[in-house]
Each structure stands twice: as C-alpha cells, then as structure tokens.
Amino acid sequence: MSDSITMGGGKREFICIVCPVGCPLKAEGDGDAVKVTGNACPRGAVYGRQEYLRPMRVVTSNAAVQGGDRPLVSVKTSGEIEKARIPDALARIRGLIVSAPVEIGQILIDDLAGAPLVATAAVGKV
Amino acid sequence: MTGIRATDVAVIGAGPAGLAAAVAAVDKGANVLLLERDARPGGILQQCVHNGFGLHYFGEELTGPEYAARFAGEAARRADRVSFLPDTMALSLDSDRTITAVSPREGPLTIKPGAVVLAMGCRERARGALGIAGTRPAGVYTAGAAQRLVNLDGYLPGRRVVILGSGDIGLIMARRLTWEGAKVLMVCELMPYSSGLNRNIVQCLRDYDIPLYFNTTVSRVHGSERVEAVTVVKVDGKRQAIPGTERVVECDTLLLSVGLMPENELTRMAGIQLDPVTGGAVVDERRQTSLPGVFACGNVLQVHDLVDHVSREAEIAGRYAAGYAKAGTLPMPKLSVSAEGFTRYVVPQRISAEPEGMVDLYFRVGDAVKPARLTVRTADGKTILTRRKKAMTPGEMEHVKVDVSKLTGDVVVVTEAVGNV
Numbered sequence: 001m002s003d004s005i006t007m008g009g010g011k012r013e014f015i016c017i018v019c020p021v022g023c024p025l026k027a028e029g030d031g032d033a034v035k036v037t038g039n040a041c042p043r044g045a046v047y048g049r050q051e052y053l054r055p056m057r058v059v060t061s062n063a064a065v066q067g068g069d070r071p072l073v074s075v076k077t078s079g080e081i082e083k084a085r086i087p088d089a090l091a092r093i094r095g096l097i098v099s100a101p102v103e104i105g106q107i108l109i110d111d112l113a114g115a116p117l118v119a120t121a122a123v124g125k126v
Numbered sequence: 127m128t129g130i131r132a133t134d135v136a137v138i139g140a141g142p143a144g145l146a147a148a149v150a151a152v153d154k155g156a157n158v159l160l161l162e163r164d165a166r167p168g169g170i171l172q173q174c175v176h177n178g179f180g181l182h183y184f185g186e187e188l189t190g191p192e193y194a195a196r197f198a199g200e201a202a203r204r205a206d207r208v209s210f211l212p213d214t215m216a217l218s219l220d221s222d223r224t225i226t227a228v229s230p231r232e233g234p235l236t237i238k239p240g241a242v243v244l245a246m247g248c249r250e251r252a253r254g255a256l257g258i259a260g261t262r263p264a265g266v267y268t269a270g271a272a273q274r275l276v277n278l279d280g281y282l283p284g285r286r287v288v289i290l291g292s293g294d295i296g297l298i299m300a301r302r303l304t305w306e307g308a309k310v311l312m313v314c315e316l317m318p319y320s321s322g323l324n325r326n327i328v329q330c331l332r333d334y335d336i337p338l339y340f341n342t343t344v345s346r347v348h349g350s351e352r353v354e355a356v357t358v359v360k361v362d363g364k365r366q367a368i369p370g371t372e373r374v375v376e377c378d379t380l381l382l383s384v385g386l387m388p389e390n391e392l393t394r395m396a397g398i399q400l401d402p403v404t405g406g407a408v409v410d411e412r413r414q415t416s417l418p419g420v421f422a423c424g425n426v427l428q429v430h431d432l433v434d435h436v437s438r439e440a441e442i443a444g445r446y447a448a449g450y451a452k453a454g455t456l457p458m459p460k461l462s463v464s465a466e467g468f469t470r471y472v473v474p475q476r477i478s479a480e481p482e483g484m485v486d487l488y489f490r491v492g493d494a495v496k497p498a499r500l501t502v503r504t505a506d507g508k509t510i511l512t513r514r515k516k517a518m519t520p521g522e523m524e525h526v527k528v529d530v531s532k533l534t535g536d537v538v539v540v541t542e543a544v545g546n547v
C-alpha cells in the first residue's frame with residue numbers, strides 16, 4: 001500500500017471524494033508544504049493535502065456481546081483515526097467482549113487509535 | 127381468527143420508510159398500525175453498520191443502526207398512537223385496502239385501514255436473474271445476505287472472495303470482508319463505470335489495493351460442494367463476452383451485488399399500476415398510487431441510494447395517508463411527468479389536480495453525463511427551469527424543485543449532455 005505512510009515525500013495520486021465530479025488529484029511535497037494539482041475547486045486542494053499528509057478514516061465494525069439478546073453490537077470510532085492505525089484498531093475491536101445491556105452511544109474503548117469507540121446500537125439483556 | 131382490526135393508517139414495513147411514514151401520519155392526527163415481518167424495526171439499516179447516513183437529513187454522519195434508532199425512537203415516543211406489530215408478515219392486500227397478515231403471537235389478522243402506506247423495501251437480484259453458468263455449490267451469496275451474516279450473525283462467509291458488481295453494497299462489503307480478515311481478490315463490473323460513490327471506491331477498494339475491473343463479468347462458477355473458482359471474462363460494448371479473454375480465478379466465495387428490485391408482490395395483488403422502469407408503483411406528488419388511499423414510499427417505490435431521501439418521501443406519504451383516512455378522498459392525478467434524453471425515470475409520475483406549493487421531482491440518468499443540462503418543461507413547450515450540472519451519474523439520484531402552480535400541461539424532465547460534442 002503506497003499511500004498509507006504518514007508524511008513522506010514524492011508524488012501521489014488520489015481521486016477527490018468531496019463531490020461527485022471526482023477530480024483526479026496529484027499531490028507532491030516535502031514535509032508540510034504540499035502542492036495539489038488537478039483540483040477543479042479549492043475544496044479538492046484541502047482534501048488532497050490531508051490525504052497526502054495524514055489520511056483519516058472512520059472505522060465501523062461489530063463487537064461481541066455477552067449475555068445479550070443479540071450476539072453482536074455495531075460500533076464506530078466516534079471520530080476519524082489515522083488510516084495507518086486501522087489494522088491495530090480492528091484487532092482491538094476483535095478482542096473486545098461487551099456485557100449486555102449496551103446503550104447506543106456507550107463508550108466501549110476510551111482511546112482506540114486516537115478516538116473513542118462507541119456502540120451504534122442498543123442490545124438488551126437476556 | 128382474531129377478528130378484524132380497524133385503524134386509520136396501516137403501514138407495511140418498519141424500515142426507515144415505514145417508521146418515518148408512521149411518525150408523520152401520527153403527527154397529522156392518525157392512529158397507526160405498523161406491521162413488520164422482522165423482530166425489530168429498522169429494516170435494511172440494521173445491517174448497514176458503516177457510516178454515511180443522515181448527512182442531508184440530520185446534518186451529521188450516522189451509521190445505519192443509529193439512523194434507524196432515531197426514527198424508531200420517534201415512533202416509540204408516539205406509542206399511544208402507533209401499534210408496532212413485530213414478526214408480522216402482510217400476506218395480501220385487496221383492492222378495498224383490506225390487509226391479511228399473520229404473526230406467531232396474534233395468528234391470522236385482518237386489517238381494515240382507512241389508508242395504507244406500502245414501505246416493504248426492496249430485494250436483491252440473485253444468481254437466477256443473471257444466468258451465470260456452471261455448478262451450484264455453496265459460497266454464492268448476494269452482497270446483502272453476506273452483510274447480514276457478517277454484521278448481524280457474526281459469520282465470515284468466506285476467505286477468498288470475488289465480488290460481481292461495483293454498486294455501493296458491493297464496495298462496502300469489499301472493505302467489510304477485508305477488515306474481517308478475508309482476501310477480496312477483485313471487484314468485477316459489467317459496465318464501463320461504477321454506480322457506487324467515489325468515496326466508496328476510494329475508501330473501500332483503493333485503500334486496500336483491491337482491483338476494480340470494468341467491462342468484466344463472471345461467466346461461470348466452478349466447484350462441487352463449495353465454490354472453488356469462477357471464470358471472469360471481458361465484455362464488449364454490447365456487454366457480450368469476448369472469446370479468449372476468460373480467466374479462471376481461484377476463490378471460495380462469489381458475492382453478487384447486481385442490483386435491487388422493489389418488493390411489490392402486495393402492490394401487484396391489489397392491482398396497482400406499476401412503472402416498468404422503477405419497478406415501483408406509479409404515484410402522484412402525494413405518493414398516492416393508482417388505488418385511492420394506498421400510498422408508497424422508500425425502496426418499494428424506487429431504489430434510493432440515500433436514506434435521507436427515503437425519510438422525506440415517507441413523510442409525504444404518511445402525511446397524506448393520514449389526510450386520506452380522515453377525509454376519505456384526495457384530488458386525483460391530472461398531469462403526467464415523463465423522462466426524456468438521459469433522464470431514465472421521474473418520481474412522482476403524476477401531478478394531482480390540486481397540487482400544493484413546491485414539488486420535488488426525483489430522477490436518475492441512464493448513463494454518466496459530464497457536464498449536463500437539465501430542463502424541466504411542459505409538453506406544450508414552456509420551459510419551467512433549466513440547470514447546469516457538473517456531472518450526473520446513474521448511481522446518484524437527482525432532484526429538482528418545481529413550482530407546480532406554473533404547470534400548464536404534462537411535465538417533461540430532460541437531461542442533455544452539453545459542451546463536449
């Protein structure tokens with residue numbers, strides 16, 4: 001995976017995802033100075049710079065529930081985390097066992113790669 | 127037999143459409159019976175654990191279960207006026223709006239409502255609809271069925287996966303399965319473009335170096351007990367397989383994400399007119415079907431990509447269903463709305479004799495147009511509005527607001543390509 005490294009120089013290409021046009025972006029830089037080309041509007045430059053320097057993603061998954069009326073509860077990071085840390089985050093979610101009942105919005109892990117992990121559904125107790 | 131139940135409005139299906147319709151009907155003074163064949167409300171959103179829902183409606187990004195929970199909460203707050211009947215399957219709808227249903231708790235039910243809202247959602251197209259050759263081993267799933275297995279039941283459907291179809295469900299599942307430890311080998315797309323959102327192509331495929339092959343399909347499934355491989359083949363401009371381009375890809379799972387079909391068995395039973403393009407009922411701007419007092423909204427009416435639009439459409443249907451239940455009548459359709467140029471269909475297909483205020487026309491194009499000009503005109507040639515759009519794709523539903531008081535005749539929604547002749 002070529003574009004998962006934080007910082008780092010060189011030229012990289014992205015598709016802008018900010019609007020349906022999907023401009024093909026080229027980003028090049030060293031350190032914090034990033035030059036973005038190919039963007040038809042300023043929002044693309046902001047996105048390209050972020051993608052180049054430090055791509056961020058929300059992670060959504062499921063965690064195992066003990067004693068619940070369902071075996072799983074859906075979860076998300078309540079903000080974006082660094083893309084490079086997603087594998088770690090997923091491994092920790094896989095190891096998680098939550099006891100029922102679970103409230104929607106309940107914090108399940110305080111700091112998962114930089115953001116809290118919260119439940120996105122409620123699970124009742126059996 | 128548990129007698130006959132009367133109610134102002136019966137809503138069939140408690141996905142986001144049914145929930146929003148029920149809430150809107152109550153807020154217009156109706157009592158509502160909400161029938162759902164599943165044990166819980168929420169519909170397909172229960173298994174859509176990814177985020178991206180609600181940006182338009184709530185101005186924030188929610189996951190599917192969170193979005194559903196907001197509407198289920200609104201319905202629960204009106205519990206004195208909404209009776210939720212879980213595990214209840216509607217079996218038939220008559221032309222006099224009588225519904226028969228069955229549930230393990232209540233047995234058979236006959237419901238005589240003042241008005242009906244159809245909110246049954248849609249179904250995925252399965253292998254049978256595609257005619258893929260080869261054996262019938264285990265390991266062929268629709269993407270939605272696989273999503274249910276992973277997200278609700280906690281099973282991984284396979285370890286080496288080929289996905290056919292690059293719509294959003296296929297893309298979301300590529301990432302979901304990758305995150306759960308499976309290897310997604312490729313996504314094949316019959317068309318020269320994806321109907322999925324750019325964001326999903328980037329964040330579900332590119333992030334994980336999963337190749338997306340356009341003009342490519344799966345022509346054969348191999349394996350006796352379990353899928354062992356699939357044959358992948360390139361197609362020409364007429365979507366015919368190109369001989370000599372076949373390639374056998376070893377895998378244990380094939381996911382099909384090849385389109386959704388509105389689930390209109392009940393609609394058909396009641397003799398309601400269907401639109402052959404959308405697969406849903408023909409409705410007017412109040413979402414009333416050709417059978418007075420029966421309304422439709424959500425994926426049973428037209429396949430939506432944004433649940434936000436589902437909620438808005440359902441609120442219209444719920445509101446007018448309550449109105450019909452009270453008054454026993456609504457103005458009948460007067461004008462028709464049709465599609466021209468790249469426009470593939472328009473919903474609503476009719477405008478009633480007494481439309482109120484501004485009406486949103488929802489439509490899709492049949493092919494990617496970049497850039498495009500959109501014109502709404504009357505059949506007698508009067509232009510109502512024109513808009514320029516940077517890009518329009520079949521994957522994104524468009525809508526345009528029209529002042530219906532200006533309408534002097536049938537309406538035509540035209541999409542043309544501009545500039546790049």
Ligand SMILES: Cc1cc2nc3c(=O)[nH]c(=O)nc-3n(C[C@H](O)[C@H](O)[C@H](O)COP(=O)(O)OP(=O)(O)OC[C@H]3O[C@@H](n4cnc5c(N)ncnc54)[C@H](O)[C@@H]3O)c2cc1C
Pocket residue numbers: 138139140141142143144161162163164168169170171174176177178179180214215216217245246247248270273294295298389423424425426430431432433434436
């Ligand atoms: C895999 C997937 C991913 C999606 N991703 C997104 C996304 O990222 N963002 C977004 O905005 N939208 C997304 N959508 C679209 C959105 O989820 C749908 O548009 C929305 O759920 C449709 O709502 P609905 O109520 O019409 O249908 P559904 O949610 O399908 O609900 C229909 C309900 O009716 C019930 N029912 C059907 N027949 C009967 C019967 N005879 N008797 C009783 N009950 C019945 C069903 O059990 C179901 O609960 C996605 C959809 C899918 C399938």
Ligand code: SF4
Pocket residue numbers: 016017018019020021022023038039040041042043044045
């Ligand atoms: S650069 Fe601007 S116009 Fe191009 S895709 Fe991004 S947001 Fe859209």
